[in-house]
Amino acid sequence: MKNKIGCRIIAMFAFFYVNIVLCITPCLSGESFHIRKGVWGDPPQEYKFRNVPEDGGFVKEFPLETVQNKIKENCTGNITLEYWVYTSVDDAEMAMVERLDMSNLSMQNIIDFPLPGGQIGDNCWHQLGVGAIQFIRNNILVSITPSSFDSSADLSFIEGIAREIDSVIVNSEKVYDTKLILAPEIHEIQIISSLPKNWDDQVAVKINATDPKGGKLFFRKYATGFALVSEDGALNFSLNKNTDSVEDSNRAKVKIWVWNEDNIVTSIEHEIPF
Amino acid sequence: MRRIGYMVATLMIFAFSERAQGFLPPLDIDVVWIYFDYEDGYANDALRIVKNASTEIAKPEWYPAYSRNNRFAYIKGQTNRKIKVRFWHNQGEGAINNMHVRTTGSGYYPGTIAESIVYFTSGSFGEAILTMTNGQVSNYVQLWGFYYYWYVTKLNGQPLDPQYYIGMTGGHDYYILLAAPQAPMSVPWTDVLDYACVWARNQSTAANVAKKITEGIYYLGDTDGDIDYDYASYYCTDYNKIRLMNFLNDVKSRNNVYVNCTDLGNLVNVFAITVGCPANSKRMWYGINTHEIDPIGDRFGWVTVSWSYHQFGWINNLVNDGSLRLDRYGTPRVPTNMAQDDYNQLLINGTPPPNSQVYSVQIVN
Numbered sequence: 001m002k003n004k005i006g007c008r009i010i011a012m013f014a015f016f017y018v019n020i021v022l023c024i025t026p027c028l029s030g031e032s033f034h035i036r037k038g039v040w041g042d043p044p045q046e047y048k049f050r051n052v053p054e055d056g057g058f059v060k061e062f063p064l065e066t067v068q069n070k071i072k073e074n075c076t077g078n079i080t081l082e083y084w085v086y087t088s089v090d091d092a093e094m095a096m097v098e099r100l101d102m103s104n105l106s107m108q109n110i111i112d113f114p115l116p117g118g119q120i121g122d123n124c125w126h127q128l129g130v131g132a133i134q135f136i137r138n139n140i141l142v143s144i145t146p147s148s149f150d151s152s153a154d155l156s157f158i159e160g161i162a163r164e165i166d167s168v169i170v171n172s173e174k175v176y177d178t179k180l181i182l183a184p185e186i187h188e189i190q191i192i193s194s195l196p197k198n199w200d201d202q203v204a205v206k207i208n209a210t211d212p213k214g215g216k217l218f219f220r221k222y223a224t225g226f227a228l229v230s231e232d233g234a235l236n237f238s239l240n241k242n243t244d245s246v247e248d249s250n251r252a253k254v255k256i257w258v259w260n261e262d263n264i265v266t267s268i269e270h271e272i273p274f
Numbered sequence: 275m276r277r278i279g280y281m282v283a284t285l286m287i288f289a290f291s292e293r294a295q296g297f298l299p300p301l302d303i304d305v306v307w308i309y310f311d312y313e314d315g316y317a318n319d320a321l322r323i324v325k326n327a328s329t330e331i332a333k334p335e336w337y338p339a340y341s342r343n344n345r346f347a348y349i350k351g352q353t354n355r356k357i358k359v360r361f362w363h364n365q366g367e368g369a370i371n372n373m374h375v376r377t378t379g380s381g382y383y384p385g386t387i388a389e390s391i392v393y394f395t396s397g398s399f400g401e402a403i404l405t406m407t408n409g410q411v412s413n414y415v416q417l418w419g420f421y422y423y424w425y426v427t428k429l430n431g432q433p434l435d436p437q438y439y440i441g442m443t444g445g446h447d448y449y450i451l452l453a454a455p456q457a458p459m460s461v462p463w464t465d466v467l468d469y470a471c472v473w474a475r476n477q478s479t480a481a482n483v484a485k486k487i488t489e490g491i492y493y494l495g496d497t498d499g500d501i502d503y504d505y506a507s508y509y510c511t512d513y514n515k516i517r518l519m520n521f522l523n524d525v526k527s528r529n530n531v532y533v534n535c536t537d538l539g540n541l542v543n544v545f546a547i548t549v550g551c552p553a554n555s556k557r558m559w560y561g562i563n564t565h566e567i568d569p570i571g572d573r574f575g576w577v578t579v580s581w582s583y584h585q586f587g588w589i590n591n592l593v594n595d596g597s598l599r600l601d602r603y604g605t606p607r608v609p610t611n612m613a614q615d616d617y618n619q620l621l622i623n624g625t626p627p628p629n630s631q632v633y634s635v636q637i638v639n
Contacts, residue, residue, distance in 0.1 A: 040512050045560075104535055105505035106561065106580040129580055148573060200515075202639065227508035227524060227532070228517055238638040240512055 033111070036093060038101035039223035039243050047097050048111055052089060052122045057174025058139045060181050061085060061262060066172075070164045078147035079131075079161060085264045086139045087178045093123070094255075095141050095265070096134065098223060100125060105132060120162050121169075131155030133162040137169040139181075182212045183266040184258045192234075196252070196274060199241040203272060207233040207256060215261045222255035222267075239272070250274050302364040303373070303440050305424055306399070307334035310346035310448070312358035319356050320346040320448070321455065326465045326519050327639045334358075336443060345417075345464060347449040348384060349550065350478065353410040355384055359392075360401045361440075367397040374428035375404075376437075381420035381445065385409030389427050412450055414478040415549055417471040419447035452483050453550030458637045465522045466548040469494070474549055483551045484589040485610035488542050491596035492608045494525070495571040501525065502571030503597065504532040505581075513557055513585065514633035516540040535585045538570065538597040542587030543635040551589065558630040559583035563623045568599040568606060576601065578623070588632055593617040 032051045038044035062083040086092040100107055107125035115126065121135030121142070131146040144162050146155055175181070186209045193204035211217050219230040223243040235256065244252040252272045259265040311320040311333065323346065324330050335344040348355060363370050371394060377387040385406030394400035421444035425437040449467045452474075459466070473490030474483040495501035509521040513536055521541070524531045533541075539555035546553035562581040568574070586595035586609070595609040595617070602620040609617055618626045 099506065102510075103504075103506040104581045104583050104585075106582040127580060130577075148575070200636065200638070221511075224511040225507045225509040225517060225520075225537070228511075228520055236639060238511065238515070240515070242512060 036097045039098055040101055042242060044242065045101060047100060048109055049093055049096075049123050050111060052138075055176070056089075056122075056138050057176050058087070058178055058181060059085065059137075059169060059172050060175055061264065062140060063168050063172045066168050067165050070168055071161050079158065080143075080145045080147050081165075082141075082143040083263055084141045084259070085181065085183075085262070086141065087181055087183050087264075087266050089122075089136070089139055091265065091267055092136045092139050092141050094222070095257075096123065096125070096136055099134060099141075099143065102223070102225070105130070107132065107134065110135075115159065117159065117163065120159075120166050124162075126159075128155065128159060131158040133158060135162060135166065137166050138174070140169055142166075142169075181264060182260075182262075183264045184209050184211050184217050184260050186258055186266060186268045189256070189268055189270045191272060193236075196239055196272065198274070199245075199252075200238050202236060202238050203254075204234070204236045205254075205256075205270070207235065207258065207268070209233060209258050211260045213260070213262075218257075218259050220257050222257065244272075246271070299364070301438060303426055303438065304362050305440060305443050306337075306339070306360040306362050308336040308360075308443060308446075309334040309358040310355075310446070311335070312356075312403070316349070316352075316454075318354075319358075320348055321451070321462065323347045323449070323462050323464055323467070326463045326522065327637070328519070331464065334360075336446060343445070343447075345447045345449060347451055347462060347467065348411040349451050349454060350411055350415065351413050353385070355406045355411065356403050357387075357406065358401065358403050360399060361392055361394075362400075363394065363398050365398070370394050370398075371430050372400070373426050373430070375402075375440070376425050376427055377422040378425075379420050379422055382412065382416070382418040383409060383420035383422070383446075384411040384448075387422070414450065414476050415452050415471055415474040415483055416450040417447065417467070417475065418450075419445040421445055451550040452478075452480065455550055456547055456552060458635060459544065459548040462548045463518075466518075466545055470545045470549045473545075480551045480590060481592075481611050483549060484542075484546055484553070484587070484592075484594050487545045487549070487551070488587055488594040488596045488610045489608045491538060491541055491545065492570055492599070500529045501531045501533060502573035503569035504534055504573075506532070507534050507536045508532050509537045510540060511638055513631075514540065514555065515636045515638045516544065517639060518544060518637045519639050533570065533597075535581075535583075535595075535597045539585035539587055539595075540633075540635045542589075542594050542596045543633075544637060546587065546589055546594075547635070553594075554588045554632050554634055555585055556588035556593075556630060556632045557583055557585040558627045560629070561627050562621075564621055565623045566601055567621065568601065570597055583627070584621075 033048050035046045062085055107127050110124040121137040124135035126133045134143045144158055188208040190206045192206050196203050219233055221237045239252045244254050246253045255269045257267050331344050335346050372391055374389050374391050376389045379386045385408055387404045388407045390404050392400045392402040421442050423442050424440035427437050449471045455462050474486040477483045477486055509517050543553045543555045560582050562584050564579050566576045568576050586593055593609050593612040599606045599608050600620045
């Protein structure tokens with residue numbers, strides 16, 4: 001889905017998903033961190049996040065118009081902008097992990113590779129060599145990449161764009177009750193195939209959900225390719241031991257993203273017995 | 275009674291012989307259908323193939339009454355392939371006890387049917403398993419076809435002169451695989467063979483098949499203009515698990531298909547395996563800074579990139595990377611059948627990553 005604005009921002013629909021918080025580590029600077037496990041690989045990679053205050057509030061929707069106006073003045077090239085609004089910081093972080101782990105673009109955590117201009121978002125990964133920045137601010141995940149990947153292009157403007165967008169989000173109105181976010185409402189998830197017997201067995205589910213604005217919805221299982229999207233709530237997938245196992249349990253737990261045309265995302269976790 | 279019966283039979287043979295030569299009622303014999311894969315296994319007949327994970331290939335493969343003419347598959351070099359054929363005649367039940375048929379062929383036929391007897395054991399219908407002789411399946415991967423021209427040489431044991439021409443069947447289009455299919459494509463998909471057998475046509479060795487398939491995947495982006503490289507995986511659910519049907523459907527129906535190296539490494543793997551070429555994919559990690567490369571599609575052009583990992587096809591312990599072209603020595607090329615060290619030298623600007631793993635692909639849906 002493409003959205004041309006100002007200097008041609010392209011908002012692409014894609015994906016996302018879950019993860020386990022492993023630990024909380026205080027840092028010398030007074031900041032504390034937590035680690036989330038990646039989604040693929042054995043063992044999976046680990047990703048470090050800054051802890052953020054629980055009372056930071058939530059942005060109800062991405063301030064697209066303000067962002068357009070702000071960056072129009074500073075944008076000197078074509079960029080691809082993705083934005084996703086989650087109903088929890090946990091979900092936003094899980095989505096970030098999924099995005100980092102299912103990609104082979106080498107991204108640097110701003111915690112370990114700080115930028116001279118300071119922090120972007122609550123958590124941020126960057127690869128300025130190719131002009132890629134992904135950050136989370138409150139419950140919003142933003143990804144910026146150049147529309148074309150020309151090695152010789154000057155991509156320094158992208159960091160500035162990211163900071164502009166971050167400042168717009170910071171200054172946006174916040175709510176403190178996630179029910180005020182017009183996210184898809186998930187009513188029911190049904191297993192419509194026979195129950196699996198082993199990992200890698202196929203499972204078919206049907207998710208009954210509605211969009212508060214009556215728009216289209218999109219569904220995807222956590223940790224599966226970004227093109228594997230359903231538009232009718234029917235999802236087929238195989239159970240992946242790496243991503244769906246529950247410790248000390250003979251059940252799988254799958255997480256499914258559901259989002260609407262405004263890229264407001266909610267999720268559901270569902271246990272599937274063997 | 276026995277003597278009268280013999281006389282009647284003799285008269286009927288004479289009569290049919292006359293009809294076959296144009297007397298009334300005109301003799302009509304037809305081929306009703308042909309099975310190319312009529313039994314389990316492929317010792318005698320064609321391989322079992324399916325369209326994809328959810329769609330079987332209807333049989334008999336050639337069945338004009340149902341407007342059906344489905345493809346089938348053989349392995350290169352096979353001989354004496356058998357087919358199961360049903361015939362019909364218009365002379366009424368019991369009028370013809372048997373006939374002898376033969377075929378000539380045109381196109382790329384894997385043999386013809388030498389004179390063989392067919393018994394009409396079911397009223398006006400008769401079936402027979404007939405052997406293709408005087409030829410063999412070609413010794414290389416292909417997708418092509420042939421026609422058979424059917425003749426009746428004898429009716430109830432009596433030679434016909436001239437022989438009765440039944441008509442033509444075909445075109446019988448068939449895939450030729452390099453070798454016996456292997457898991458996870460032990461039953462090959464025609465949705466994959468339609469690409470792979472064309473890309474690898476006329477190739478008779480695993481190395482050449484690997485090269486052609488790898489290049490075919492890379493240039494699929496350019497020829498269709500709808501596939502582009504991205505860093506993220508769009509069709510995998512793990513490093514070795516690919517949603518193949520989603521990819522194949524999207525390639526046919528969408529104009530903005532994105533793939534990354536994990537998708538493409540697994541695609542090279544599965545496409546090669548489908549034509550009988552043993553294959554895996556291989557991933558190496560972490561930290562790769564590249565020389566100039568040209569990723570699949572036209573979104574990137576020649577770029578240097580920084581990857582956390584990279585994945586590619588791994589066939590006969592050689593690199594077959596359908597995700598990019600290298601240009602280290604002034605000649606852009608898709609890396610095929612390349613030793614790992616040579617590949618590393620051409621791809622990586624710096625030290626190769628310390629870790630690697632070889633995967634067997636799984637197809638998930």
